Amino acid sequence: MTTTTWWKHGAIYHIYPRSFADSDGDGVGDLPGITAHLDYLSWLGAEAIWLSPFYRSPQRDFGYDITDHTDVDPLFGTLTDVDRLLAGAHRRGLRVILDFVPNHTSIDHPWFAASRTSTDDPRRDWYIWRDPADGGPPNNWRAVTGGPAWTLDPQTGQYYLHSFLPEQPDLNWRHPEVRQAMHRVMRFWLDRGVDGFRIDMVDYLLKDEHFRDEPLDGHGRYEPALARHQLNQPGTLDLLRELRDITDGYPGRILIGEVEYRLPLPRLAGYYGQDDMLHLPINFWLLFTPWQAHDLQTFVTAYDRALPGHAWPNWVLGSHDISRMATRLGPDQVRVALMLLFTLRGTPVLYYGDELGMTDVPIPPHQARDPWEGRDPARTPMPWTSAPNAGFSPPEARPWLPLGNPSVNVAAQMADPGSLLHLTRALLGLRRGHAALRDGSYQPVPAPDGVLAYRRTLPDEEMLITLNLTGAALDIPIPGEPLLSTHGETVGLLRPHEGRITLLRVAGQVSEAGHVLAGGG
Ligand code: BGC
Ligand code: MG
Secondary structure (H helix, E strand, O other), rough: OOOOHHHHHHHEEEEEEEOOOOOOOOOOOOOHHHHHHHHHHHHHHHOOEEEEEEEOOOOOOOOOOOEEEEEEEEEEOHHHHHHHHHHHHOOOOOEEEEEEEEOEEOOOHHHHHHHHHOOOOHHHEEEEOOOOOOOOOOOOOOOOOOOOEEEEOOOOEEEOOOOOOOOOOOOOOOOOHHHHHHHHHHHHHHHHHOOOEOOHHHHHHHOOOOOOOOOOOOOOOOHHHHHHOOOOOOOOOOOOOOHHHHHHHOOOOOOEEEEOOOOOOHHHHHHHOOOOOOOOOOOOOHHHOOOOOHHHHHHHHHHHOOOOOOOEEEEEEEOOOOOOOHHOOHHHHHHHHHHHHOHHHHHHEEEEHHHHHOOOOOOOOOHOOOOOOOHHHHHOOOOOOHHHHHHHHOOOOOOOOOOOOOOOOOHHHHHHOOOHHHHHHHHHHHHHHHHHHHHHHHEEEEOOOOOEEEEEOOEEEEEEEEEEEOOOOOOOOOOOEEEEOOOOOOOEEEOOEEEEEEOOOOHHHHHHHHHHHHHHH
C-alpha cells in the first residue's frame, strides 16, 4: 500500500470532539482527550480520524458556526494541542482529517461584523445581502434548519442569506477575496500537517446569480432538498477543482465532501470530476436504502457501476446528524451491518461508538442542546469504562449530554472476545491482511431471499461475503474456507443475523459459489 493511497485502504473513524473524551472536567470532550485515546484507535485498526470542528465558535451549531478558522476554541484546547494530536497520531501511523466549513461562518465572525456595518464596507460583499422585496424577504428560499433563509439586518435595511441558522450567514463564494481567504485557511492546516479535509455542505457553495424563487409544489411549498436555485449551481465544480489544486500541492492529502444525502448516482459520480475534484464525495445511501438484501444488493451494484474507473467508492452507516446505526437497524442487525461496511469495495467511515453498538440516548427536553432539535441522541458521550461518567469526564463533572446504557463501554467489550468491539477490530484486521477485501472487484452473488452475498475478487485471491439479514437460521452451503463469522465460531447453518466471510481460493469455485447459494434456502 503506497503512502498516497492510504485513504483507499483503511477505515476513517469519525470523532465528534465534544463527545469523545473530556480531559479537563468541563463536561465537554476536548483535543487532549482525543490524544489520550490514540492508542485505542490504533488498537482498533483505524487508518485515519476525521474530527468535526474544534475551531473558535460560539457553539450555536456546536462548531459548525466559526469565528476563527485558524484557531482552536478554548473549550477544546489550543493550537499546541492540535500539534500534539497530529504528532501522536502520525507516530502511530494514523492520519488526521479536519472538518472544513466553507459555506458559512458564525454571525460573530469579524468578517460578518464588518460586513453588516454598512453597504460600502469592504467586507460587505463577502456575504450575500439583498434588498427587501415587497416589504419582505428577497425571495422564497428556505433554510435547511426551517424558516426563511433570509434575515433582515436593521442596521442597513437589507437581508442576509443563511442556508442554515440565522447565526450562520452564508459566505459569498463568487467573491475572489472570499475564495482566497478560505484557501489560506486550508493551507494553514495543510502546512501544519493535517492529512485532508471533510468539506461541509459542498452543494451550497454557490447560489443562483439572479436569486430566482424556488418552484413550489402542489401545496405551495418546496423542500430544500428539491431546490434548484439555492444550491447546486454549475460553477460549484470549478470551486472544487481549485480546492483540489491546493490539496494536490501536498502529497497524500485528501478531500472528502459532504454532498446531499440522496444524490442521484450520476451527480454523485460527477463530484469526482476527472479525478480533479473530491477524492470521496460521501455516499450516504446506506442510511436511506431499505435494510433488505434485495434493495441493498441493487443499490451497491448500481453505485459500483455508476462510478467512473478513477473514482473510489465510500460507505457510511452513521454520523453526528442522524440516528445511530444500532437504533435505526435494531440490535440484531448491527453485526451484519458492520461486516457489510468493512467488506464492501470502498473506504468505510465509522462513526465513533458504533463499534460498541451505541444506541440513541433519549434526551429529556430540559437537557436538549441541538438548535435544530433531534440530533443530540446520536451525539452522547463515548463510554470508556463503567466508572461514574463512563470515564468520559472525571466522576465529579457534568457531561454536556446524558450518557447511555452504562453496561455498553469500551472496557467491558475489550474484556469480552465475543463483543462487537472485537468483531470490529477483527474486520479491520482482515481488511488489512487481505488485498481482495481492499482492492478486489465487487461481484453480486445470487442468494436466497433475505441473504446478501457478494464476492471480492482479485486474480489471486477471492472472498465470499454472505450476510443473513433475516431472523431465521438458513441451511445453505457456503463454499470456501471460513475466515470470520459475526457470531464467533462457524457452525453448519447460517444463524439468524449471521454474516460470514469465506476465502475462495480457486477461480473455478467462484461461479459455483453463485450456484450453491442460489440453489439453497
Ligand atoms: C453538518 C451539520 C451542520 C451543518 C451546517 C452539516 O453538514 O454535518 O452538523 O449543522 O452542516 O454546517
Ligand atoms: Mg473538556
